Amino acid sequence: MDVTVVVPTYNEGPNVAELVRRLSAVLGPDGEGRRVAPGGAEILFVDDSKDDTPAVIERVAATAALPVRMIHREVPDGGLSGAVVAGLRAATGERVVVMDGDLQHPPEMVPVLLTTARETGADVVVASRYTGRGDAGGLDGRYRRWVSKASGLLARSMFPVKLRDVSDPMTGFFVVRPGAVDLAGLRPRGFKILLEILARQRLVVVEEPFVFGERFAGRSKATVANGLRYVEQLTLLRFGRLSPFALIGALGAVLNLAILAGLQGLGVHYLPAVVWANVVTIVINFLLQERFVFADLRDGAHGFWGRFVRSFAFNGTEAAVRTLLLWWIVERAVPHPELVQAVLILVAFVVRFVFQAQVVYRPRGASRARERTGEHAQP
DSSP states (O other), X not given: OOEEEEEEESSOHHHHHHHHHHHHHHHSSSTHHHHHOTTOEEEEEEEXXXXXXXXXXXXXXXXXXXXXXXXXXXXXXXXXXXXXXXXXXXXXXXXXXXXXXXXXXXXXXXXXXXXXXXXXOOSEEEEESSSTTOXXXXXXXXXXXXXXXXXXXXXXXXXXXXXXXXXXXXOSOEEEOGGGSOGGGOOOOSSOHHHHHHHHSOOOEEEEEOBOOOOSSSOOOOOHHHHHHHHHHXXXXXXXXXXXXXXXXXXXXXXXXXXXXXXXXXTOXXXXXXHHHHHHHHHHHHHHHHHHTSGGGTTTSOOHHHHHHHHHHHHHHHHHHHHHHHHHHHHHTOOOHHHHHHHHHHHHHHHHHHHXXXXXXXXXXXXXXXXXXXXTOOO
């Protein structure tokens, strides 16, 4: 086979027939299929369902225009990510398309991704909601769209090099060349298998914009627990960079509070004491982060003074806003500046990390390797 389409499913029975029909229309021997998969294409369902979905797949497979296989897992190790890895291991195609079974990933986009993969020779072609004319409108509500963007931003901040050409590391719709991926090195967990694949090794990645559609049937399975698993996954994947950043931040916070307390002990009013404490710790934190957190990114980023100015300007602005909040809270509600300062420093931690990774140490000239203007985005 030239192409295997891996579809992880969990109680998606009502979507199966329509998905197979539309995939057959674009990957079958007629039309697009002859060009993008001249050696043939197959559909491989990796099913973790607890309902009648396996029976539906078998029934649809009996009359499908494309070969349809199924792996039904009684024990869903690794969740959706584990299902995708099982599909990659069982795939016979030289290229594997990974997509959801709810039709929010339009099958008509598959030939576009495969054509891009063949033309560019990329290891991974990502269908992105956040490049060109891509759109995430199919997500349920403004809150989920915000969570999706914020989650992607955090992932790119933790992996600024490996994800420099990826605007949508959270997508579940992509084409991969199995031979380029170290399947044995993957540790699948939760929903975000693309992040796992890209974070574990350096791969050549290009993107194509697509419009995230409405569900054909059923309801979203996203839960708060999934969000917590994502945070766990991200932390485990990038513990190395986040850990020293957190340690330096913690040392800086202790130093900040010590300077604040010491100056107040000398009779300095708490507001100028806060300003001096912030200035000293901003400079010290920057120097320590240069050496112990972002040393591997310095060569591709701005020069030392460019990094320093960007870091100082942002952290100074953040500290000024934090100082105003501290004054407002201390004067109106909590007359303990050290306690309020500690809480505000903790809240600002993630914001500072994202800025450092995405702006101060962002490689110069970083851009999407292949960001088309949207001529292939599907309605």
